Amino acid sequence: MPGTPGAAATQDGEAPGRSPPCSQSYDLTGKVMLLGDSGVGKSCFLLRFKDGAFLSGTFIATVGIDFRNKVVTVDGVRVKLQIWDTAGQERFRSVTHAYYRDAQALLLLYDITNKSSFDNIRAWLTEIHEYAQRDVVIMLLGNKFRGQTHLEASAQLIGLLKLWKWPLPRKEIQGCPAARPHEVIVSRVTGQRLRLERVSPNY
């Protein structure tokens, strides 16, 4: 999705910030970032998460960084998820790195029809290691499964990461065998209860 280089676009009538603002309309907040090579489908993933729509056809690369908010209810708990969509192109890395540190979860996408996007996962993990919190949850998503719009975890990739003995002692490498992206995000973010900001005294 297009944005403004060097700055996050404002969405849903709220000013962008490094941390989600508090509100009584939800109980928890969580910040999730979408990472991965250009063209793997991050913006489409976000659009599906926010509006349930899928845009096929023309590919417009993201410029810089962008975000969407969505409040979802899980087991009676209202969770406001702030999902940040980053540009996959190398030239925007200096912009996007600054946003890693506040993220509770990172969704690292690759395109299962594009081997280089798979090969580059290791480089992405190196960046995550350098810029994200040590205990951030990393989720790996193999996108464009058989040309369709659902996501499927790659057991093969998880196996490779184990083979590499990737030195991420406090990070979790997880597969996400869910067909619907919002369910992936919700189950992982809320399930882990990762420093989600508690804004309701009743919860």
Ligand SMILES: Nc1nc2c(ncn2[C@@H]2O[C@H](COP(=O)(O)OP(=O)(O)OP(=O)(O)O)[C@@H](O)[C@H]2O)c(=O)[nH]1
């Ligand atoms: N078949 C299929 N195509 C997809 C899927 N997701 C995205 N696409 C297509 O892949 C192309 C790139 O999608 P984007 O979501 O813009 O990719 P991106 O990762 O955000 O790219 P950058 O913004 O450059 O980082 C578009 O033409 C989409 O229509 C999917 O699940 N299946």
